[in-house]
Amino acid sequence: MYDPTRLAALVAVAEAGSITRAAERLGYTPPALSQQLAKLEREAGTALLVRHHRGARLTGAGEVLVARARRVLDELERARHELARLAGLSGGTLRLGTFQTAGIHLLPPVLSAFRRAYPDVELIVADHEPSAGAAAVAAGEIDLAMTHRYEPGDPVPLPSSVGADAIFVEELVLVSAPGHALTSGASRLPLAELAGQPLISMAPDHPGRREVEAILARAGATPSVLVATPGYVLVCALASAGLGLGVVPEMVARTAATPVGMRLLEAGELRRTISVVYRTDEAAPAADAFRALLRGTFARARHT
Structure with missing residues (x-):
């Protein structure tokens, strides 16, 4: 029996014409969606997609399965709506x-x-x-x-x-201007390497950051700029401009609006x-x- 989640993935690729665009629509990463599609092809026993440099298109078998999948997914959608009404989720x-x-x-x-x-x-x-x-x-x-x-x-x-x-759960990571020596390495950075480094201090009086700031201070990081209210976009922008180093959640660093260098810290003891x-x-x-x-x-x- 085919997994409805994988059927929905195939329909999304057929509609989007691309695994990447379908992944964005469904909230997957492209590799995760590719894994789901590969499992569906194994279940079907045949290729369902042809990948090419502009995206992906259905094979003949894929077209047959997508037509049936749409009917199955429509029925499941109707069932969800009926159950939602029974559960009190039809309004409010x-x-x-x-x-x-x-x-x-x-x-x-x-x-x-x-x-x-x-x-x-x-x-x-x-x-x-x-x-x-x-x-x-x-x-x-x-x-x-x-x-x-x-x-x-x-x-x-x-x-x-x-x-x-x-x-x-995510780790806190070091961010800096692109090309900074401390964020150029691939291994985890020992906290001792922060001694004497200028730190963009992130709300040290904020209850959530107090212990984090204390650990950075014990490592010898020297406050150079104080961002007095929680605002990671500003911290990353200041780090990008070379005004100091910041310690921010990894998700923030990977999606920063300004270019930053990033490096994991030793032991992974700082988390959010x-x-x-x-x-x-x-x-x-x-x-x-x-x-x-x-x-x-x-x-x-x-x-x-």
Whole structure:
């Protein structure tokens, strides 16, 4: 029996004409989508796609399977809508609070999947700093909030009516101007190498960054510029301009708007965990469905 997820991948490639464009639409990386398509071809026992320099096109067998796949996926979509009505997901509103990094880089594919599955639920997305997100959920102002915490560091206590699911863990990495000696190596950089280096200090009085800043200070990094409020876009821009080194989440460094050098730090002891916060004292079908999509999306990402 064919996996519906792989059938949807084949249909997406047929419509987009490219594995890369289909991967963007589905929220996969191109290699992960290619793996799903290769598994589908093994299940079918024949080639379904011809790859070429401009993208990909269906073989004769691929055209046959796509025609049938569309019918199967349409029936599954109707079933999802009927089940959504039974589960109380045929209307209403889901209010989601998020900080900037998660809103830009993590949520769009999950929001797209939620909208496809539950088109009748209105989505409201608003900016919420992590420090305020849990309180807003507890107060009933929003249904879910994306938050984060840094390690090492003490976790911020949650209100008694609130729970949290960890969905994504990433390391903090060193960023610099392109070509800087400290970010030119391929191996992990010992923290001792930061001694005497100018540091763009990132909100040292912010509870989430306090322990991170303390470790960098003990390593001997010398503050050269202080960014007093959390803002990684600005930190990367200053590092890119040669005003100092920054230590930021890896996701931020890899998607920086300005060119930066990047290097992993020794031991990987500096990390950021991103979580979704929710109320535990009431039934919330839309919030529960969105949390399940979040967990499924990032569990899949960890295994591809």
